[in-house]
Amino acid sequence: MKKSYSMAMAALTMAVVPFSANAQERQSVPFEKFKTLVDLLVSQGSISQQQADALIADSTTPVSPTIEITQAPASATNATAVAQGIGRRPTDDPPLALAATATPQRQGRRPSYSAPPAATPEAIQQAKDSGTVSVDWSEGAPRFTSPGGFTFRPRGRALMDVQSTGGSRFAGRNITTTGARGIRIGFEGTFGPHLFYQAEADFSDxxxxxxxxxVGWRTKLRDDITTEFNFGSRLLERAVEGSTSSDQIPFMERNAVALAMSPVAGSFGVGLTSKTFGPGWHVTAQVVGEPVNGDAASDDTLTLLARAHVNPLRTDRLTFHVGGWIYHERFSDSLDALQINLRVANRFNDNLRIASGPLGNPRSSLAYGGELGLISEGRWLFGEYGRRNIRSDALASPIALSAWSVSGGWMLTGEDAPYSRRGGVFATPNVRHPVNDGGWGAIGALARYEGTDFADAPRGGTSNALTLGVNWYLNNIAQVMVNYIHSTTNNRTGDYQGRDTADTISTRFQVSF
Structure with missing residues (x-):
């Protein structure tokens, strides 16, 4: 058999995956159908018409070989994706086996701010065999892998919200608003097994x-322990929800612990980050300044932060989460006053807040907190607490601010709880029956009760909020969220002082890949 015909058979075996009802069924494609299969490759863009003509011309031989092609279920997106439960190929795309490079994982998508994975040996081999790049669509956007092991993947998200508040005794709080919680576009990739990078910009404001x-470098300390070092702007870890990307939190907004205990830098700061991952545990250490877009006219506020978690109990059905975090801030000399104005009911009502009041001449702060969680198949329960002590030249003793949260949820359609053992954070659930494959998606119900206490500050207030929510996951990249929030605030500063209650309904449509 001629070499060109052998190459054609290899290309056809990799690229053409007909559908049938039986995943194990195999069929023989006689040589007479070879030209039809080559034409299919041309229509898919896998080979050019010139290459196809050469294959047909070179493959005329009296030998009648048979091509073995593995069948995949009709409802599957591709053979490998069925086994992994992570298929998200649009149903009108041709059934290509190039997506077989997807790495098996428990969740539908890895945590958004985790480092991009290195190229798999299968993806590299496919690229070498084809002489070009291999493409993996399992995460909702294409991941390109070169024969040399380089990868590139675009990233993006759109989180569009509408919310309405009523029941407040202040007319200014009873408003209906719309907005974008996040509109981001970016990219990520790797250079071989060690070097990786990620960049993302937000346009929502x-x-x-x-x-x-x-940019980062990773290596294995041993087979089951990986460590990575990063320089640049990366999500600052604090609490479970504070360490989770905003597009993967079960609720529409992070809890009171994550928000009230946020450092001056916010969610991101430029600096050094070290992460070490083991079986059921991780440790993160960060030394950062202010965000990329921060003020460059004075010294940055310097933040030293650490977070760790462990799963002392982890079985197929049960996981126990224990975690803790701590950070220290040395404020910039240019920071004349520090004031926390925390939104109580999601993002798009600036009048519904709890305030600490101004703290003049702040010098440093020390914050710390704990995390406890129990995850049982599709159900999860978490409790979190945080405390922040702020030192100021204007006050004789530190001011103590605190926050707490208790939350839980249940995947009603049988999916596993949206939790990642690797980093001790939330992640997107794996949708078993995506709507684009004719299914109903996945439905999760959730509840949260949380509170903040800023009363130790001279003019600080208190708040609490009860949130009930329903999430409808259409597939692993799109979802609809509805949150109802009953909030109580008691401010001692600003335009809305005194005890007040309000009811807020928020809805979001989200796409993230």
Whole structure:
């Protein structure tokens, strides 16, 4: 048999995956159908017409070989994706086996701010065999892999919200608003097994703002322990929800612990990050300044942060989460006053807040907190607490601010809880029956009760909120969220002082890849 015909058979075996009802069924494609299969490759863009003509011309031989092609279920997106439960190929795409490079994982998508994975040996081999790049669509956007092991993948998200508040005794709080919680576009990739990068910008406020932007190096300390070092802007870890990307939190907004205990840098800061992952545990250490778009006219506020978690109990059905975090801030000399104005009911009601009041001449702060969680198949329960002590030249003793949260949820359609053992954070659930494959998607119900206490500050207030929510996951990249929030605030500063209650309903449509 001629070499060109052998190459054609290899290309056809990799690229053409007909559908049938039986995943194990195999069929023989006689040589007479060879030209039809080559034409299919041309229509898919896998080979050019010139290459196809050469294959047909070179493959005229009296030998009648048979091509073995593995069948995949009709409802599957591709053979490998069925086994992994992560298929998200659009149903009108041709059934290509190139997506077989997807790495098996428990969740539908890895945590958004985790480092991009290195190229798999299968993806590299496919690229070498084809002489070009291999493409993996399992995460909702194409991941390109070169024969040399380089990868590139675009990233993006759109989180569009509408919310309405009523029941407040202040007319200014009873408003209906719309907005974008996040509109981001970016990219990520790897250079071989060790070097990786990621960059992402947000446009939701009408201006561009760099979020994550870093380069990193990773290596294995042993077979089951990986460590990585990063320089750039990366998500600052604090609490479970504070360490989770905003597009993968079960609720529409992070809890009171994550928000009230946020450092001056916010969610991102430029600096050094070290992460070490083991079986059921991880440790993160960060030394950062201010965000990429921060003020460059004075010294940065310097933040030293650490977070760790462990799963002392982890079985197929049960996981126990224990975690803790701590950070220390040395404020910039240019920071004349520190004031926390925390939104109580999601993002798009600026009048519904709890305030600490101004703290003049702040010098440093020390914050710390704990995390406990129990995850049982499709159900999860978490409790979190945080405390922040702020030192100021204007006050004789530190001011103590605190926050707490208790939350839980249940995947009603049988999916596993949206939790990642690797980093001790939330992740997107794996949707078993995506709507684009004719299914109903996945439905999760959730509840959260949380509170903040800023009363130790001279004019600080208190708040609490009860949130009930339902999430409908259409597939692993799109979902619809509905949150109802009953909030109580008691401010001692600003336009809305005194005890007040309000009811807020928020809805979001989200696409993230």
């Amino acid at each position: 009408g201006t561009s703002e760099i979020q994550s932007a870093y």
